[in-house]
Amino acid sequence: MHDLTPLNHSSPSTVSDIIGTVVAVQANFYQVRLDQPLINLNHSPISYLLCTRRTRLKKIGQQIMVGDRVMIEEPDYQDARGAIAQVLSRKTELSRPPVANADQILLIFALEEPLLEPWQLSRFLVKAESTKIPFLLCLNKVDLLTSSQQKEWQQRLGKWGYQPFFISVRTWQGLEELKNSLREKITILAGPSGVGKSSLINSLIPHIKQRVNGVSGKLQKGRHTTRHVELFELLEGGFIADTPGFNQPHLHCQPSQLIYYFPEARKQLKHASCQFSNCFHRGEPNCSLDKNWERYDHYLTFLEEVITQEEVNRQMGEQESTVKLKFKASGQEYYEPKLETKKYRRTSRREKHQNLQELYENQSLADLEKLQDGLDE
Numbered sequence: 001m002h003d004l005t006p007l008n009h010s011s012p013s014t015v016s017d018i019i020g021t022v023v024a025v026q027a028n029f030y031q032v033r034l035d036q037p038l039i040n041l042n043h044s045p046i047s048y049l050l051c052t053r054r055t056r057l058k059k060i061g062q063q064i065m066v067g068d069r070v071m072i073e074e075p076d077y078q079d080a081r082g083a084i085a086q087v088l089s090r091k092t093e094l095s096r097p098p099v100a101n102a103d104q105i106l107l108i109f110a111l112e113e114p115l116l117e118p119w120q121l122s123r124f125l126v127k128a129e130s131t132k133i134p135f136l137l138c139l140n141k142v143d144l145l146t147s148s149q150q151k152e153w154q155q156r157l158g159k160w161g162y163q164p165f166f167i168s169v170r171t172w173q174g175l176e177e178l179k180n181s182l183r184e185k186i187t188i189l190a191g192p193s194g195v196g197k198s199s200l201i202n203s204l205i206p207h208i209k210q211r212v213n214g215v216s217g218k219l220q221k222g223r224h225t226t227r228h229v230e231l232f233e234l235l236e237g238g239f240i241a242d243t244p245g246f247n248q249p250h251l252h253c254q255p256s257q258l259i260y261y262f263p264e265a266r267k268q269l270k271h272a273s274c275q276f277s278n279c280f281h282r283g284e285p286n287c288s289l290d291k292n293w294e295r296y297d298h299y300l301t302f303l304e305e306v307i308t309q310e311e312v313n314r315q316m317g318e319q320e321s322t323v324k325l326k327f328k329a330s331g332q333e334y335y336e337p338k339l340e341t342k343k344y345r346r347t348s349r350r351e352k353h354q355n356l357q358e359l360y361e362n363q364s365l366a367d368l369e370k371l372q373d374g375l376d377e
């Protein structure tokens with residue numbers, strides 16, 4: 001028989017000793033990075049197990065996501081396989097991309113090629129703020145800028161309330177400092193297409209080059225391509241996940257909350273409050289917000305958007321008995337008609353179809369496409 005003990009040679013391994021992090025999910029298989037490598041009789045360490053999920057978990061509908069901390073039973077040493085017996089409780093959960101226990105988001109933009117576009121950056125920042133997961137802002141391709149241009153951006157973003165990392169994956173500028181912020185954490189990369197997300201991962205972890213290229217590029221941009229997430233292990237400890245670039249994250253939050261996703265306004269409202277607790281800060285009497293800040297226009301535009309979204313949600317709420325918001329394994333949202341009792345199924349299905357039709361007609365196609373993009377809470 002094969003002997004399997006933790007590398008530290010402490011007490012013999014019991015079932016609950018084997019704990020790891022799910023780094024990839026494919027169909028019904030889970031790739032798990034073990035906290036402590038196991039060694040077999042041949043003294044070869046096993047760091048990864050390919051696992052299935054126990055039927056019991058399947059029965060209770062326990063989903064397993066990338067980033068989940070799991071307990072493994074019945075490891076098969078020969079083939080490096082096992083079965084996930086339990087999923088530990090999650091610290092955080094993102095639905096798009098679907099990742100559990102993310103410690104932080106690394107928002108990355110390029111300063112040039114593609115040119116940094118303030119509105120787009122602002123939208124991503126608001127989206128990141130709304131996830132409540134801490135995030136870092138990183139501006140790449142600093143090699144394409146003069147130092148005075150860099151300083152201008154630094155000052156401008158400082159007024160927005162951010163101190164970004166200025167980096168160049170090409171010249172390695174700023175990467176050591178950035179690496180220190182990734183240590184021992186699960187970090188999710190996010191940002192528009194072409195800004196250098198995959199390049200960054202490839203330079204942080206050179207030995208996985210081919211795998212990361214597989215996740216990236218044009219193939220990922222089609223509407224129906226699978227949005228596959230995978231955690232890559234950093235040499236200094238911790239994991240990082242590449243995501244396919246998306247250019248227009250969709251915002252949805254309570255309209256009255258939106259203002260708090262702008263640090264420069266949040267700071268003001270800490271010291272003063274408006275007459276109305278649900279003030280939208282656009283001309284209400286006795287509004288205490290000073291409107292003289294660069295991104296106030298961004299705020300107003302995004303506010304319109306989230307108010308419209310709230311209205312759509314309300315309409316959907318009214319149809320709650322007929323459609324149900326569901327998530328695909330890839331994290332994509334879709335609406336599915338609920339099934340009712342057999343007696344009414346035939347007629348109500350047609351009605352439900354009509355409801356869905358109306359719902360879709362009320363929104364422009366562009367909005368529906370936007371619904372499919374972006375990070376989610």
Ligand SMILES: Nc1nc2c(ncn2[C@@H]2O[C@H](COP(=O)(O)OP(=O)(O)OP(=O)(O)O)[C@@H](O)[C@H]2O)c(=O)[nH]1
Nearest residue numbers: 141168169170193194195196197198199216217245
């Ligand atoms: N000048 C310059 N070019 C860079 C730098 N980092 C990456 N690039 C280039 O930018 C292009 C896009 O890089 P990717 O890493 O593929 O970008 P991505 O964010 O993964 O893009 P998607 O996968 O489409 O979301 C490549 O041609 C890189 O060589 C940099 O620091 N400076």
Ligand SMILES: [Mg+2]
Nearest residue numbers: 197198216217
């Ligand atoms: Mg990429």
Ligand SMILES: [Zn+2]
Nearest residue numbers: 274279281287
């Ligand atoms: Zn106000």
